[in-house]
Amino acid sequence: MPVVKIDILEGRTNEQKEKLAKSIMQAFEENQIPKEWVTIMFNENPVENWAVAGDMLSEKIKKEKK
Amino acid sequence: MPVVKIDILEGRTNEQKEKLAKSIMQAFEENQIPKEWVTIMFNENPVENWAVAGDMLSEKIKKEKK
Amino acid sequence: MPVVKIDILEGRTNEQKEKLAKSIMQAFEENQIPKEWVTIMFNENPVENWAVAGDMLSEKIKKEKK
Amino acid sequence: MPVVKIDILEGRTNEQKEKLAKSIMQAFEENQIPKEWVTIMFNENPVENWAVAGDMLSEKIKKEKK
Amino acid sequence: MPVVKIDILEGRTNEQKEKLAKSIMQAFEENQIPKEWVTIMFNENPVENWAVAGDMLSEKIKKEKK
Amino acid sequence: MPVVKIDILEGRTNEQKEKLAKSIMQAFEENQIPKEWVTIMFNENPVENWAVAGDMLSEKIKKEKK
Structure with missing residues (x-):
């Protein structure tokens, strides 16, 4: 009966x-x-649908790649 | 005002x-x-995103087809 | 397997x-x-946890009672 | 820690x-x-996955276009 | 970033x-x-807020206790 | 029509x-x-219902108070 929803x-x-x-x-x-x-x-x-830790996830990934 | 979300x-x-x-x-x-x-x-x-009744749904369907 | 969640x-x-x-x-x-x-x-x-149609639900109910 | 999910x-x-x-x-x-x-x-x-205000959203949009 | 919601x-x-x-x-x-x-x-x-496997969970529990 | 659910x-x-x-x-x-x-x-x-950043939220708060 527990329902586990994983947004990923x-x-x-x-x-x-x-x-x-x-x-x-x-x-x-x-x-x-x-x-x-x-x-x-x-x-x-x-990735365009997430914002985490104060920024869009897509921007975070760009910054980390630099 | 009720919101009904149907995961299917x-x-x-x-x-x-x-x-x-x-x-x-x-x-x-x-x-x-x-x-x-x-x-x-x-x-x-x-189908690959569901696990029900102890197994992946995709595996369950395979077994039932046998 | 469908999961129906009713927020009410x-x-x-x-x-x-x-x-x-x-x-x-x-x-x-x-x-x-x-x-x-x-x-x-x-x-x-x-009721305090809902906003619908542009206003808090609690305020809407107050207005309708007037 | 707040999680904001926007169904749109x-x-x-x-x-x-x-x-x-x-x-x-x-x-x-x-x-x-x-x-x-x-x-x-x-x-x-x-659009086919939504019903709002008593009708399918897809039907509502058709009616408004008329 | 994964968000895991467990309804229980x-x-x-x-x-x-x-x-x-x-x-x-x-x-x-x-x-x-x-x-x-x-x-x-x-x-x-x-328990009153759940229906599973074709019945209210509260009814299921009553039947099992009998 | 957008539905915004804020888990907090x-x-x-x-x-x-x-x-x-x-x-x-x-x-x-x-x-x-x-x-x-x-x-x-x-x-x-x-607070007991949350785990964030690798730990229960209740434990995190205890540690921060020390």
């Missing part, structure tokens, strides 16, 4: 999402919540 | 989404909440 | 929430999505 | 999203919440 | 939430996403 | 939430989106 930057591979989802299911299991009860969703958004 | 597997047709949204608006009406107050959003994610 | 003003009775949830489950059934697949959550917030 | 109709340019995100960061600053603490996400959905 | 039934202790959050942060670390980037939120709702 | 630490006064909501409505206006179209919701969660 676009671009992870399906394999990466699968590995992360399985690690999270295991995290629930370790805390006595059966993974069969859990729904996990990835909601991906492109 | 990608792939429904526009007609299916419209029918479902109208059925949900009617569900509010039947419960004395005017449909004019309600905002409904569909948020679609591909 | 605090104050509905449990009976009202149950009726509305059941109407919504039926709305999915009418559209060939089994209600057993659906998770519905009500997320209630007090 | 698909189609804004990156420049429009950036301007809006910056205006919102400033709105937090004006209220003594440093913009460095804030995460903003735009979640865009196409 | 009300009633976990603070210790349980802390343990689960730390397991989830570790799940990200194991997948090459530094835990420092991750924001986790628990959003708790009472 | 519990404890702001109603006056603070009102001021912030009005600043955000103005941010939309400045970007040619009428505030009448916007729905804003504050979703408040207690």
Whole structure:
């Protein structure tokens, strides 16, 4: 019954999402919540749709590349 | 003023989404909440972005097809 | 697997929430999505936490009472 | 630490999203919440995925064009 | 930058939430996403606010107790 | 039609939430989106329900007080 929504930057591979989802299911299991009860969703958004730590994410990435 | 967000597997047709949204608006009406107050959003994610009932949805579908 | 999150003003009775949830489950059934697949959550917030149609909801209600 | 999720109709340019995100960061600053603490996400959905004010958004737009 | 929102039934202790959050942060670390980037939120709702697998959660619990 | 959901630490006064909501409505206006179209919701969660930057928020606050 827990619903886990993961808003994340676009671009992870399906394999990466699968590995992360399985690690999270295991995290629930370790805390006595059966993974069969859990729904996990990835909601991906492109870099232009994020602002973090006071700046657009796209600008942050440009600055770091310099 | 109620906001209804429906996270759903990608792939429904526009007609299916419209029918479902109208059925949900009617569900509010039947419960004395005017449909004019309600905002409904569909948020679609591909099969690779879901884990349900202990497994990736994509794996579940593969198994069922066998 | 569809997840339906309903953000709604605090104050509905449990009976009202149950009726509305059941109407919504039926709305999915009418559209060939089994209600057993659906998770519905009500997320209630007090009147002070909403702004709608250009004004705080609490102010709107005050004006309408006049 | 505040997380601001903006569900919005698909189609804004990156420049429009950036301007809006910056205006919102400033709105937090004006209220003594440093913009460095804030995460903003735009979640865009196409016109067919919205129902507002009692009708599908796509139908509303058609009617207004007439 | 990933934002993880966990909608969960009300009633976990603070210790349980802390343990689960730390397991989830570790799940990200194991997948090459530094835990420092991750924001986790628990959003708790009472049993009357959930419908799962075709029934109100409160009814399901009553039936299981019988 | 834009829906703005602000997940925020519990404890702001109603006056603070009102001021912030009005600043955000103005941010939309400045970007040619009428505030009448916007729905804003504050979703408040207690300090024990947050993990940020690699640690529980409650632990972070304890450390900063030392």
